Amino acid sequence: MRHFSVIAALLAAALLAGESPAQSPEAPDPVDALKECRAITRDADRLACLDRVSSAIVAAAERGDVHIVTQKDVEETRRGLFGFSLPKLKLFETDREDGREPFDTLQSEVASARRLDARTYVFKITDGGATWQIKEAPARFVGPKPGDRVVFKRAALGSYFIRINDQVGVKGRRID
Template sequence: MMARLNMSKASGIAVLFAACLSAAGDPAWAQAGARPTAIRPLLDCRKVAVPEDRLACFDRESASLEAADAANEIAVLDKEDVRKTRRSLFGLALPPLPFLGGGKSDEGEPDGEGEAQLTATIASTKSLGYGKWAFALEDGAQWVTTEAVVYGQPTKGKSVVLKRAALGGYFAVFEGSGRTVRAKRVN
């Protein structure tokens, strides 16, 4: 089992997140009937007919997963962790990630590109001149308006609703303005 868990950093992260999300809903690999490499041996222990051998298999494979967890070779995320991660990535151009739902909303319905909107609190603002603003959210995400904000400028502590627009763009609606302006995430 440990030989299978020693993988390159880039491919390992994706595989290990996917491997540990069986409790987070129905990712793409679960729908296809395949199981992640890291947990497949543990799940295969259920097929052992002799009870003593099945228990020994579970003990061996769970110890292997525990060792991998202690060595930071795998990570376990529950549904709430996945929701928080998807929220923190809102606005970034990423491919569909199977360990984050792979294009499914939290309710399990296909939504194409992930969440359609995000409501957050503004942590800081900076005027960029000509009516444009840079603003940071409480989770650290950095956004800028790409057109002038005429009414209801962003203010620290107020909320903003960020909505996915057509063709990969985003709109921002700042609390108190009711007007929509184009925005993009920069970090």
């Protein structure tokens, strides 16, 4: 089963209640509404409830008020936004109960690269086209080239350790 995002659930719940999110922060979750419908034992009543709730969700989606987001969509978005500070939304949190690791590393490939001076490199990666910068690279550092494998690991104060082709990690940051 595909998962609703928190945002979609809140918007759909507000639409089911007939009020805006600002007016009703305690509006029922559309998944909870569907569960309540499924719990109805009388077939005709259950079908009527499911029709009513699903019609409200479909209508909201057709208006563009609600978007159903799959786990794959969330992962692609997280990969594309890696390196930026994200707002504290449940949509971007990692669910450790399902066995996934926290999203603090990213593996990608260098799409393009250029050297700005003896110790500074700027390069784009294939995942979302993000641009990264390495400043103060050590003298023995071999700069990035298109096709190189790159691994980013979250470090302190918004910086990242960047490893290109298994070299020693160097400090860098995302610049776009």
